[in-house]
Amino acid sequence: MKDVELSVAGTAALIGLWHFLSLRVSPLVMASPVDAIGAAWKMLIDGQFFLQHTAATLWRVLLSLALGSLSGFFLGLAAGFFPAVLAFLEPLRRVITGIPGIVAAVLAMIWFGLGSAMAVFLGAVFIIPVVYLNVAEGIRQCDRTYLEMAAVYQLPATLRLRAIYMPMLGAALASSLVLVTGNSLRLVIMAEVLGADNGLGFVLGISRARLNMPDLYGCVLLCLLFVWGVELTIRKVLFRWLHG
Amino acid sequence: MADPALTISDLCLSFGGHRLFNGFKLVLETGEVFGLTGKSGSGKTTLLRIIAGLETGYRGRVISTFRRTAYVFQDTRLLPWLSAIENVALPLIGRMSKTAARERAREGLRQVQLETFADYRPARLSGGMAQRVGIARALACRPDLLLLDEPFSALDDKLRRHLTALIRCQIRENGISGLLVSHHPADLESLTDRTISI
Numbered sequence: 001m002k003d004v005e006l007s008v009a010g011t012a013a014l015i016g017l018w019h020f021l022s023l024r025v026s027p028l029v030m031a032s033p034v035d036a037i038g039a040a041w042k043m044l045i046d047g048q049f050f051l052q053h054t055a056a057t058l059w060r061v062l063l064s065l066a067l068g069s070l071s072g073f074f075l076g077l078a079a080g081f082f083p084a085v086l087a088f089l090e091p092l093r094r095v096i097t098g099i100p101g102i103v104a105a106v107l108a109m110i111w112f113g114l115g116s117a118m119a120v121f122l123g124a125v126f127i128i129p130v131v132y133l134n135v136a137e138g139i140r141q142c143d144r145t146y147l148e149m150a151a152v153y154q155l156p157a158t159l160r161l162r163a164i165y166m167p168m169l170g171a172a173l174a175s176s177l178v179l180v181t182g183n184s185l186r187l188v189i190m191a192e193v194l195g196a197d198n199g200l201g202f203v204l205g206i207s208r209a210r211l212n213m214p215d216l217y218g219c220v221l222l223c224l225l226f227v228w229g230v231e232l233t234i235r236k237v238l239f240r241w242l243h244g
Numbered sequence: 245m246a247d248p249a250l251t252i253s254d255l256c257l258s259f260g261g262h263r264l265f266n267g268f269k270l271v272l273e274t275g276e277v278f279g280l281t282g283k284s285g286s287g288k289t290t291l292l293r294i295i296a297g298l299e300t301g302y303r304g305r306v307i308s309t310f311r312r313t314a315y316v317f318q319d320t321r322l323l324p325w326l327s328a329i330e331n332v333a334l335p336l337i338g339r340m341s342k343t344a345a346r347e348r349a350r351e352g353l354r355q356v357q358l359e360t361f362a363d364y365r366p367a368r369l370s371g372g373m374a375q376r377v378g379i380a381r382a383l384a385c386r387p388d389l390l391l392l393d394e395p396f397s398a399l400d401d402k403l404r405r406h407l408t409a410l411i412r413c414q415i416r417e418n419g420i421s422g423l424l425v426s427h428h429p430a431d432l433e434s435l436t437d438r439t440i441s442i
Contacts, residue, residue, distance in 0.1 A: 155335065
């Protein structure tokens with residue numbers, strides 16, 4: 001059996017299990033896959049819903065991904081090249097990776113108030129250490145033989161970064177981006193549930209309050225769809241670049 | 245006699261309790277090619293690395309007036325994610341336009357008879373081919389000092405003769421100085437002005 005066929009079989013089994021469970025519990029606890037997919041489809045084709053909620057969440061996630069990844073990348077570069085920066089940033093890294101998400105959300109609400117800024121901050125701040133660590137470690141583990149070649153041939157620093165470091169960091173960077181995309185969405189949704197007046201997280205909160213399970217599960221499906229889309233794009237773009 | 249372009253004096257270096265150099269001296273004149281031979285672990289590659297500025301922790305003086313060094317590494321050190329032509333053009337980027345760099349790299353590959361493999365990545369090349377790409381990269385950057393560490397070890401006799409002739413021609417035409425590490429007496433004889441065993 002090919003990987004694609006196995007993947008389809010796995011998805012079908014998961015939906016089957018979901019359907020089986022939904023028949024055995026109250027509809028106030030779990031919506032059936034048919035109802036959830038129907039609700040997700042309605043959300044997708046409803047232009048006003050898309051602009052007000054889906055687009056708002058996507059924008060926040062993309063913004064937090066961009067801010068978090070870029071900050072993590074440049075801090076990681078600095079820490080990889082200069083051990084003093086690594087040592088200096090280590091306490092901050094420990095604080096960010098150790099703090100529970102819900103505590104960070106409460107702090108973000110106090111600092112930024114309710115709305116987009118808080119959601120984007122929360123999404124970005126937890127991405128930074130993941131990308132930062134991957135980049136810093138990648139730089140430190142970079143194959144010294146290539147760097148010696150670059151030193152003998154007097155390659156400029158920018159060329160070394162582009163031709164040696166970046167391709168060596170590529171695989172780790174691609175994996176960490178895939179990982180942080182899911183995390184970013186989780187955190188942005190959590191922030192929206194706690195303190196926003198639009199976005200998929202806001203819809204999730206309202207659906208839960210109204211016990212509207214199809215909409216709640218439909219929102220979850222939309223979130224999954226988005227994470228898969230971004231993951232596929234990252235894999236396609238970065239892996240094509242890495243493997244030529 | 246030309247001025248010394250490289251002077252090494254009182255070089256002392258030990259590795260793990262083993263003394264590699266103890267007051268070693270070497271003078272290399274402009275345009276001169278020097279051969280180094282000797283048993284494995286005697287410090288031939290280490291000496292090339294010291295001259296290339298890759299080795300520290302030694303005592304003594306290394307005074308070099310060379311501005312551009314090229315090094316044909318024993319393990320080629322081609323970047324696996326670049327094609328053969330991109331590897332050869334790499335040291336030229338920033339020194340000339342991209343088109344000119346690629347053109348010179350193609351010419352370098354033609355000289356080592358690998359023009360048809362220009363777009364191949366190192367993983368698809370044999371050991372001998374990769375070694376020739378390394379030689380093309382070194383010659384394409386028009387160095388004034390050429391360091392060659394067993395550059396023909398993976399090549400058959402015919403290619404070895406061709407590349408020896410090519411390097412000798414480049415050295416004479418461009419006044420390049422060189423250091424060749426080899427265990428092959430014929431290579432040392434045809435390329436170098438004098439040879440020492442260390």
